[in-house]
Amino acid sequence: MQNSQQNAPLLNAVDLKKYYPVKQGMFSKPKEVKAVDGVSFTLERGKTLAIVGESGCGKSTLGRMLTMIERPTEGELFYNGQNFLVNDSETEKLRRKKIQIVFQNPYASLNPRKKVGSILEEPLLINTDLTASQRKAKVLEMMGKVGLKPEFYDRYPHMFSGGQRQRIAIARGLMLDPDIVVADEPVSALDVSVRAQVLNLMMDLQQDFGLSYVFISHDLSVVEHIADEVMVMYLGRCVEQGETKQIFNNPQHPYTQALLSATPRLNSTQRRERIKLTGELPSPLNPPKGCAFHARCHKATERCSQERPTLKSYPDGTKIACFMVE
Numbered sequence: 001m002q003n004s005q006q007n008a009p010l011l012n013a014v015d016l017k018k019y020y021p022v023k024q025g026m027f028s029k030p031k032e033v034k035a036v037d038g039v040s041f042t043l044e045r046g047k048t049l050a051i052v053g054e055s056g057c058g059k060s061t062l063g064r065m066l067t068m069i070e071r072p073t074e075g076e077l078f079y080n081g082q083n084f085l086v087n088d089s090e091t092e093k094l095r096r097k098k099i100q101i102v103f104q105n106p107y108a109s110l111n112p113r114k115k116v117g118s119i120l121e122e123p124l125l126i127n128t129d130l131t132a133s134q135r136k137a138k139v140l141e142m143m144g145k146v147g148l149k150p151e152f153y154d155r156y157p158h159m160f161s162g163g164q165r166q167r168i169a170i171a172r173g174l175m176l177d178p179d180i181v182v183a184d185e186p187v188s189a190l191d192v193s194v195r196a197q198v199l200n201l202m203m204d205l206q207q208d209f210g211l212s213y214v215f216i217s218h219d220l221s222v223v224e225h226i227a228d229e230v231m232v233m234y235l236g237r238c239v240e241q242g243e244t245k246q247i248f249n250n251p252q253h254p255y256t257q258a259l260l261s262a263t264p265r266l267n268s269t270q271r272r273e274r275i276k277l278t279g280e281l282p283s284p285l286n287p288p289k290g291c292a293f294h295a296r297c298h299k300a301t302e303r304c305s306q307e308r309p310t311l312k313s314y315p316d317g318t319k320i321a322c323f324m325v326e
């Protein structure tokens, strides 16, 4: 690629922001919801970055910006060092192929009037010059890869369980050979009994295709085995980011500690003191002064209610935004 840089990460997000204007009343001035307020990360080929945090903290908004379903209000996005936010047809084409999204709800994301075969064929029809028989061959091959029987080709989505529908949605996401898949709570709507199957499938596919994942989840327990790195978000910002092991074994930010203490773990050797997270996520329409987490924090001091801690990098590679850690 002409503009790409040799050592650039596969995906590089720089200070992404998404502000939504909202009207509250007829006469009041429109305000802004800062859904995502300055998020940065890099993602390497074949790796998984998990984005975790409570509902409403901006995870899906971030996912929509990465896949360009929505343009960021501010910030930059680079793919292989190439500016991904440029509005020309070449870049647009590249975006459509290289980065795909899988949504939480496989009941809503599949067109009920189309058969599985044509759902999977559609991206090829729109974006490639393959012939009908080549498309069908590719669809059947992908169905095999995600564990769907060939006879499902002519069936409708409603004939399938949630887990199988999510396999269809994942297969659709992979039809154009993307490098990056943004998976927005891909197992949250599924029965606990099939979650592990879908997660294992995703890990197998990652190996097979050399995929990178941005894996969004409100539930930390889901990401421990799939993620290389974890970013914890609170009210539109990153509060802690680091290697998965580090985050699970030695969480530093009081919010990460609280989230983790509420997360059941299978093979944990350590007993964790349970930290109760009281109160609710504040509204991004009226973010609190100081650290957004201070009102719910068991370690907060006067300073935390006045001043906002910035995200600082530490020698072990983690990034944390907390005065108590500094």
Ligand SMILES: Nc1ncnc2c1ncn2[C@@H]1O[C@H](COP(=O)(O)OP(=O)(O)O)[C@@H](O)[C@H]1O
Pocket: 020, 022, 033, 034, 035, 053, 054, 055, 056, 057, 058, 059, 060, 061, 062, 284
């Ligand atoms: N289109 C929109 N217009 C206004 N506010 C929005 C819009 N989309 C999301 N929000 C707000 O942005 C915040 C983050 O939402 P979202 O990204 O869906 O969080 P999450 O996926 O972590 O639950 C929420 O407060 C939500 O209400």
Ligand SMILES: [Mg+2]
Pocket: 056, 059, 060, 061
């Ligand atoms: Mg969401």
